[in-house]
Amino acid sequence: MHTIYVDPTVSDKVRRERLYDGQVFAFTPRPAAQALCDHARTMIQDAFGDYDPRTAQYEMAVEEYVSIVAPLKPKFIHHPRSKELARDLLEDLGCDLNKTYLDVPRLRMVTSDGYLTSGVGYAHHPHRDTWYAAPMCQLNWWLPIYDIETEASMAFHPQYWDRAVENGSSEFNYYEWNRRDRKDASTQIKKDTSKQPKPEEPMELEPQVRVVTKAGGIVLFSAAQMHSTVPNTSGFTRYSIDFRTVHIDDVLKKEGAPNVDSEPTGTSLRDFMRASDLRRVPEDVAQLYDKVPIPEGLDLVFKPTQ
Ligand SMILES: [Fe+2]
16 A cells, blocks of 8 residues: 555654655655755746746757756755755654754756757656665655646656665665766766666656645655656756755664665765764664675765865
8 A cells, every 4th residue: 555645643653654665755845845845946037037947948959958957967066055054854753862963955947858868967767766775764854846747747656665676785885876877967068977776677657656745845765665767748947955964863773764775875965964063873773774894985974065
């Protein structure tokens, strides 16, 4: 059974239990979420100047578009307001800020009609974030910055919640990914060269479930949920914010969604900061998730380029 809970009033604890059970949560726009989206929308509009960011792709060469959005992504990540507003949103939704850790909020864009599909505009194939070394208790928060249509949304493939898929996660090491692949994303326009864990068998992508909310709405789901980017045919570039959280009690107890097919090495846990004071996850806690010793010379945390 798959349920989408809309604006539920359950506690954070009950919410996490349901998310770890494969259910999806959605929230209609609330002031704290709208404030985060307003902040992002202002940054996007400033970067595009006189162009409408949703249709600018039709008025400029793809190289020019990339030259605008590539610096915008790290600028949003590093802007102190981005983290503050994400923290305010977590507080508004009943998370304990002393126990909830978040990573940096990211800005993403998905252009329409295949204008830009690599690098900064990468359209995600079906995947679980846990293939990319997310802990099984990670939760993903996703917010569209402008109103969207289903043709520009995100798809869930809930039939795979408890069904394993042949995939490349066993070849994936989080620290190598930080060192090599991610840094090149902003320069990739035509083709993606980064090695990502992908399904290695044909997948049934229908039926799929999409959640369409207004700007400032929220979709909240487990990192183990199979999901993909819908090929955008809406005629408008989609801009969205996402960030991830973990609850430290669940990290320590290794609770979370069941692991059906994720076998990466390394962990993204060191990227997470306590919402109350932005202190990182303690190193000894992160090491609970390192199955093999960490080779030297790798980047343990995600370092977005300035
Ligand atoms: Fe994802």
